[in-house]
Amino acid sequence: PMRVHALSGWLLISVAASASLVSTGAWAQVSEGDRRLRRQLLQYAHEAQSAGRVEEALALALRADQIDPTAGTRLIAARLRVQLGRYAEALSSAEQCLREVDHDTQTTAQNRRALRADCEAVRAQAAARVGALAVSVPAGAPDTLRVTINGGELRPPMYGIARAMDVGSVTVTATLPGAPPWSRQIAITAGREESVAAGTHERAPDRRSGADS
Numbered sequence: 001p002m003r004v005h006a007l008s009g010w011l012l013i014s015v016a017a018s019a020s021l022v023s024t025g026a027w028a029q030v031s032e033g034d035r036r037l038r039r040q041l042l043q044y045a046h047e048a049q050s051a052g053r054v055e056e057a058l059a060l061a062l063r064a065d066q067i068d069p070t071a072g073t074r075l076i077a078a079r080l081r082v083q084l085g086r087y088a089e090a091l092s093s094a095e096q097c098l099r100e101v102d103h104d105t106q107t108t109a110q111n112r113r114a115l116r117a118d119c120e121a122v123r124a125q126a127a128a129r130v131g132a133l134a135v136s137v138p139a140g141a142p143d144t145l146r147v148t149i150n151g152g153e154l155r156p157p158m159y160g161i162a163r164a165m166d167v168g169s170v171t172v173t174a175t176l177p178g179a180p181p182w183s184r185q186i187a188i189t190a191g192r193e194e195s196v197a198a199g200t201h202e203r204a205p206d207r208r209s210g211a212d213s
Contacts, residue, residue: 030068038067045076054083071101071115078122087129088164094123127164131188134162134195135172147198148173162193174198 030038045060058080065073078093097119101112135147137159147154149165149172165188174182182199 034067038064041067042073042076045080049080049083054080058084069100071097071119074100075115075119075122078119078126082122082126086166087126088166091123091126091130091164094119094126098123129167129190130164131167131190132162132193133165133170133172133186133188134160134193136160136195136197137174138197138199141199142176144177145199146175162195172196172198 041060041064045057045064048060049057058077061073061076061080065077074093074097078090078097081090081093098116101116101119133149135149135154137145137147150170167188167190170186170188172184172186184196186194186196188194
């Protein structure tokens with residue numbers, strides 16, 4: 001089985017340097033009470049992860065991230081999501097980490113480089129285990145059309161845009177008041193992009209992610 005190095009660098013990120021590793025300028029605006037709570041949450045998350053309670057660890061890390069979102073907490077979330085097999089979410093967290101790491105004002109360039117390398121490694125690990133799905137709608141579709149992927153609503157700005165998806169079966173639905181509901185099961189496989197036109201009987205052929213169309 002794949003070995004996940006979820007503990008690598010954890011103490012550096014969550015305990016010893018939680019107040020100064022990679023923080024945006026907003027850290028100076030966080031109250032001392034919130035800083036203490038954030039450190040405690042990250043400590044509890046580390047203890048939960050060490051005890052095998054990964055879901056709990058992720059929930060605690062995300063609470064800490066809400067207090068002050070940083071590249072460090074994004075990396076923690078990405079690693080925990082990899083452990084849970086939630087590779088699409090892990091990919092998103094790793095990409096957030098990479099977007100934020102260069103905005104650090106609290107740590108050294110050397111630490112930023114190390115953190116960036118860790119984020120890139122997790123991103124690559126997650127990217128290798130996801131597929132992608134693009135859902136389009138018919139031209140001129142009314143505003144009352146509602147499209148969902150596995151029950152989660154797909155907003156109009158995301159129509160036609162490929163998004164990372166975990167491997168497995170995905171249910172795409174389209175509903176319109178006064179019309180019969182439409183539904184399709186799409187099989188997502190690693191390294192492939194699927195495309196479906198919601199509300200029609202058409203389905204575009206799948207293709208390799210990143211391949212020429």
